[in-house]
Amino acid sequence: MEKGQEIAASPGRAKVSEQHAIDVAIVEHGSGDGKSIDAAGANAEKERLAVVEEPQKKKSTRVAALDAFRGLTIVVMILVDDAGSSYERMDHSPWNGCTLADFVMPFFLFIVGVAIAFAMKRVPNMGAAVKKVSVRTLKMIFWGLLLQGGYSHAPDDLAYGVDMKMIRWCGILQRIALVYFAVALIEVFTTKVRPTTVRSGPYAIFDAYRWQWLGAFIVLVIYMITTFSLYVPDWSFVYHNDGDINDGKRFTVQCGVRGHLDPACNAVGFIDRQVWGINHLYSQPVWIRTKDCTFSSPETGKLRDDAPAWCLGPFEPEGLLSSISSIISGTIGIHYGHVLIHFKTHKERLTHWLSMGFALLLLGILLHFTNAIPINKQLYSFSYICFTGGAAGIVLSAFYALIDVWGLRVPFLFLEWIGMNAMLVFVLAAQGIFAAFMNGWYYESQDKTLVNWIQQHVFVNVWHSENLGNLLYVIFGEILFWGVVSGILHKLGIYWKL
Template structure:
């Protein structure tokens, strides 16, 4: 515990809290703009949350496996953890209250947040264990450039490809042909097959940051901040040729989100690890059981949507009867509901932390 970087725990906790906040509004029909995803190109604060978590996954890989012996046992543990994450995600996608508690096959969504975390963790961990960081940097660049060339220049059945939401977008095309009806939308999935490739690069940027934090370099705050600014600038330049887009996880999106992650982490690192200021404890609690808290929030939210009360879902009933008030804007009511949910899980994380219960997936 003495070797932990406090800022990473705090940043992980902030990310989990934001993931729960944006996933559990009172009503999806009334949400403040910053808590919505971009329609397609561009990004909002909400679009930063998931790549931030993958970035932290990369940092965690460094701290978990930096001095670990490369062995079959280590690879087995990595594989088992990845399969657990994928299994939990598939469970969330398939669960229903009707016996035998599994949706009809045609209604199950195969991709998802936990599934992507599992796949990204697996490949990023194996790459980190197998090759030197300089070779890892080459792999990261190759992923981003290769993805851009594939998405932007390889024809689809003789048709020029596009980055827009269309049948001749490579990410959408592959998802439709591989996943079929098992997607979030009829024409694409934001956690789809092809877009998982650049998502691995998001975690690899976290690996590079983790190596920097583990190093003996001076002025890590400045290095993190400078790296963040550099990645942000490169991302915006690349946006001119490959638009920033979360739905297809464009290469410019990877750079911009990694840039913001380093900038934000540098600020937290300065106050928590350099100046030893006592702050962010509430987020540290959530970060200590991040996957557990996120899974519970997703599962309970799903239950609240499935359980019926007076002809509506339990979620809808609670929101309508406790939060919708004549003197309050509906968007504010929706936000207050989400904040209540977040408060509950932060308190749960605090209890787990105080009792020294740390559930590893």
């Protein structure tokens, strides 16, 4: 892994390493073996001057808030993925609205943008930069297909392999790859028109990076026009679920509308059905927990007798059109990175970050509660982008104030450690690969494994509650465990990057 954002402050000035790690599969910005890009002459020296620390600070430090923010996102992902079945109110919102789980994806994309700002701060060779961005994008797509395409059935099912007629083409890493590719290329291609210093004024930073915002505006226009003008015809599907009474049945969903934002007839789902094919979409969408589908909403329950056909239909939460709109989340993140680079004092950074964060948050809330554009993660609506982007900016500001300004670093060290090795924890923990590896050694039957024994006897039986026991297992058996492992790897200087 490349060197993270190292800050060496000296009386009157501080230096930051030019090569910021961006393990963009989950965007790393940790420590490692990278080195600064050397350049001769006074101009090169000038570009390396005080970017991150107050002039009066004498000791070496780093912007630990970025690692802690990334680590928090991984922790929340593990929590909602593995404990969401026990406490579904913190799992993804069935349709409109925003729950704890719905912050994970935009937080990932936000930190992708922040990291890109540092990784592309200087681009000595445009061709090499484009090649590096392209290779990393392809790596993320490969890992996404391997982990979420259906080949791995971890952690409980020890079978492997996927029917190519049913492979899922989209996923978390594929979306991150698209956002990274788009935002990073804009940053690379505009390197010659970007200023080394930004003039004073409340809007100067926006003007200095207007090409990035122009790209976000074009993306928004494409998304809005497509969402509200595309005609969505009727569609049908065959339901596949072994042992289910509806297995093998064909259902027809009646649409014939434009501009709908409901589960059945929206443009986001229509485009995915046309581009990827209906058999290659996510077969267990969260909308089955809506009030239209079950009386147990927002939790999973028995399907209503009068449930519409679309309740059993597939829907891709990381689809094409929604991934295009998610580029704006990366653009918001890269703006926060630009502020960190150009603004010299804590007060300047926090003032700008918090002002923008609360403005985005309020705009998202306004759009949602006026029913103009509901907050919706599945559609990745504009109000959802604003709401979660604002929340990301506020959380980063809070971490920055607590850790980098006030020096309260110790309570957040485990988040830093996880953030420095986010890709490793994502693959082994969040995707269940390590648990599947441990489950490979079972006794008599595949349900008699070490992982299941610990979960049942150390947590569930002790607390006499399946739900609480599962939650405590996720907190202590997964999150705390991987925090300790990440800390050990950090001390050994071991990091996994793409």
